[in-house]
Amino acid sequence: xxxxVRFAPSPTGMFHVGGARSALQxxxxxxxxxxxxxxxxxxxxxxxxxxxWTEGILSAxxxxxxxxxxxxxxxxxxxxxxxxxxxxxxLYESGRAYYCDCTRxxxxxxxxxxxxxxDGYHRDLxxxxxxxxxxxxxxxxxxxxxxxxxxxxxxxxxxxxIEDFVIARGDGSAVFLLANxxxxxxxxxxxxxxAEEHLPNTPxxxxxxxxxxxxxxxxxxxxxxxxxxRQKLSKRRDKVALEAYRDEGYLAGAMRNYLMLLGWAPSGxxxxxxxxxxxxxxxxxxxxxxxxxxxxxxLRAFNGEYIRALxxxxxIDACQPWLxxxxxxxxxxxxxxxxxxxxxxxxxxxAQTRIAVLSEIVPNVxxxxxxAPTIDEAxxxxxxxxxxxxxxxxxxxxxxxxxxWDAESLKSTLEAVGAERGLKLGxxxxxxxxxxxxxxxGLPLFESLEVLGRERTLTRMRAARxxxx
Ligand code: GLU
Numbered sequence: 001x002x003x004x005v006r007f008a009p010s011p012t013g014m015f016h017v018g019g020a021r022s023a024l025q026x027x028x029x030x031x032x033x034x035x036x037x038x039x040x041x042x043x044x045x046x047x048x049x050x051x052x053w054t055e056g057i058l059s060a061x062x063x064x065x066x067x068x069x070x071x072x073x074x075x076x077x078x079x080x081x082x083x084x085x086x087x088x089x090x091l092y093e094s095g096r097a098y099y100c101d102c103t104r105x106x107x108x109x110x111x112x113x114x115x116x117x118x119d120g121y122h123r124d125l126x127x128x129x130x131x132x133x134x135x136x137x138x139x140x141x142x143x144x145x146x147x148x149x150x151x152x153x154x155x156x157x158x159x160x161x162i163e164d165f166v167i168a169r170g171d172g173s174a175v176f177l178l179a180n181x182x183x184x185x186x187x188x189x190x191x192x193x194x195a196e197e198h199l200p201n202t203p204x205x206x207x208x209x210x211x212x213x214x215x216x217x218x219x220x221x222x223x224x225x226x227x228x229x230r231q232k233l234s235k236r237r238d239k240v241a242l243e244a245y246r247d248e249g250y251l252a253g254a255m256r257n258y259l260m261l262l263g264w265a266p267s268g269x270x271x272x273x274x275x276x277x278x279x280x281x282x283x284x285x286x287x288x289x290x291x292x293x294x295x296x297x298x299l300r301a302f303n304g305e306y307i308r309a310l311x312x313x314x315x316i317d318a319c320q321p322w323l324x325x326x327x328x329x330x331x332x333x334x335x336x337x338x339x340x341x342x343x344x345x346x347x348x349x350x351a352q353t354r355i356a357v358l359s360e361i362v363p364n365v366x367x368x369x370x371x372a373p374t375i376d377e378a379x380x381x382x383x384x385x386x387x388x389x390x391x392x393x394x395x396x397x398x399x400x401x402x403x404x405w406d407a408e409s410l411k412s413t414l415e416a417v418g419a420e421r422g423l424k425l426g427x428x429x430x431x432x433x434x435x436x437x438x439x440x441x442g443l444p445l446f447e448s449l450e451v452l453g454r455e456r457t458l459t460r461m462r463a464a465r466x467x468x469x
Contacts, residue, residue: 007026023064084183132170181212196289225262399413
């Protein structure tokens with residue numbers, strides 16, 4: 001039997017990192033089993049779906065390595081509506097479902113409780129189909145439903161505690177529970193690997209598989225992803241969109257490596273491993289069922305390591321979207337006035353060791369590509385003290401006299417200017433750095449000045465000196 005798995009996102013927002021994690025787990029499982037990965041877009045909630053969210057999911061999947069054309073689909077749930085209705089009809093005709101026109105208030109009036117589920121009132125009343133009547137599944141009164149779950153063993157549910165749940169609405173359309181099952185059935189899905197949040201749906205869905213006469217899939221409910229307060233990651237509170245990480249300059253390799261560590265680890269004491277190792281070693285059965293902590297700090301550190309491991313040429317390429325506004329980064333971060341590829345190549349190795357996400361390249365190198373530096377006023381006030389004017393005058397004079405404009409000479413020259421004033425190099429550098437780059441921190445100063453060149457460096461130092469008058 002060929003293993004067939006699916007990833008079934010609902011296009012109701014940006015693509016959640018937890019979804020990306022499930023997609024990768026499905027992807028690897030299919031690969032390991034020589035199986036097929038199917039992408040199904042669950043687009044039946046017309047009020048909340050937008051086509052651009054679908055496009056966002058497809059492109060984010062592509063970014064993370066699940067590339068278009070390398071899977072089956074995308075299928076769209078809405079296109080299968082006829083099958084959903086047909087299954088609902090079969091369940092009604094076989095007596096496994098019945099019509100009901102109770103309102104919530106009716107049920108409350110009968111049970112006297114707002115919290116109790118449906119009381120089975122219409123089970124045996126023989127109501128036929130009609131406008132505004134919902135179709136409910138007749139759950140068994142006795143016995144248990146045992147879910148075979150690769151991660152959680154055999155969660156067992158008492159059937160008598162499962163209410164007669166709705167499977168089709170008053171207008172005849174199937175609800176999520178049924179549509180999702182019918183699609184999995186139609187697509188021949190053998191393994192459903194999805195988020196833990198769906199576990200409460202699973203006994204109901206398994207009852208539907210049984211009632212429709214098809215062997216249910218094997219399930220695997222992967223752990224919920226939580227923040228540092230152990231709260232489920234939420235799009236209102238946490239940074240959850242894969243696209244946001246991409247646009248901030250996380251590398252796809254770092255991201256997918258990190259996502260696979262949510263609830264699982266490769267052998268040995270390793271966390272950063274080549275993707276091929278993850279593909280070999282990952283075992284769905286080994287995924288820890290407890291909530292998985294999405295540690296953004298750790299992800300950042302991870303990404304920094306991935307950045308440092310890039311060949312410089314690749315690092316230079318990877319930075320282009322942030323430097324030149326090309327590529328898919330939204331919104332375009334910054335427009336350099338005079339981007340110069342050679343100047344960037346000269347400082348790129350210095351920046352590569354210092355940044356953790358690619359967008360941080362901008363404040364490190366923008367001084368090279370702007371006609372005048374963007375002065376950070378707080379940095380200016382903190383740095384420019386009484387002696388700064390005199391220091392800048394002396395430094396300008398000494399730099400003007402330099403024969404060779406290179407980092408070495410610049411350093412020894414400025415060091416000498418500082419020493420004459422009893423200043424250590426750090427104190428001497430600070431006003432020069434702010435004058436030239438506008439900031440207090442950045443790339444090594446003398447290399448920066450060498451790349452910026454004599455004219456521009458001196459112009460900026462003179463301009464800063466005038467500001468101090
Ligand atoms: N469309 C559902 C969701 O995004 C997925 C359901 C499933 O994987 O079975 O939560």
